[in-house]
Amino acid sequence: KNQVEQSPQSLIILEGKNCTLQCNYTVSPFSNLRWYKQDTGRGPVSLTIMTFSENTKSNGRYTATLDADTKQSSLHITASQLSDSASYICVVSANNDMRFGAGTRLTVKP
């Protein structure tokens, strides 16, 4: 069983709308959680990193939240743009070990 579960698997929204992607994990002991954006045909690029003591971090229109008690994270995208169409991957680190979620495929339509 994957230790990092992301939902939904895919999502289609209209340009300008907001959306929230979810990440639940069982990785332990927790070190940090990172969200990556992967454009089609490209490698993943880091958006945010959150450690145990942080519960919110923003990067432009992207806001990540972390609840270390319930082992859940979310990535909120505000005022979506066509360029937000990509896969979003949640990665949870524990000491020297990293676990990748399968990703959420987001499509933003005009």
Place this chain on the structure above:
Amino acid sequence: EAQVTQNPRYLITVTGKKLTVTCSQNMNHEYMSWYRQDPGLGLRQIYYSMNVEVTDKGDVPEGYKVSRKEKRNFPLILESPSPNQTSLYFCASRPGRRNQPQHFGDGTRLSIL
């Protein structure tokens, strides 16, 4: 420009024909890693290297070899490729400190017939 470069980007080959995928980074990073990405499974680590001449198995090392003779290069070798190694491969690097983000290459799509 800081980057991780993989070659080739695409390769179609046949079972049993040895191949090497090269990876080079220009950021003087200590840590380098190889992943494969398959639909519905997410990225899975094949091998990683903490520094020159130091390599370790990841989650799915069977059928792969690596070497780290120089800091900037980390080639992935498939001695006898099989169809189940058909996948999208990514090389990544980061500084030695663990909380630093990994920088990924743009991927190599391998098809083994």
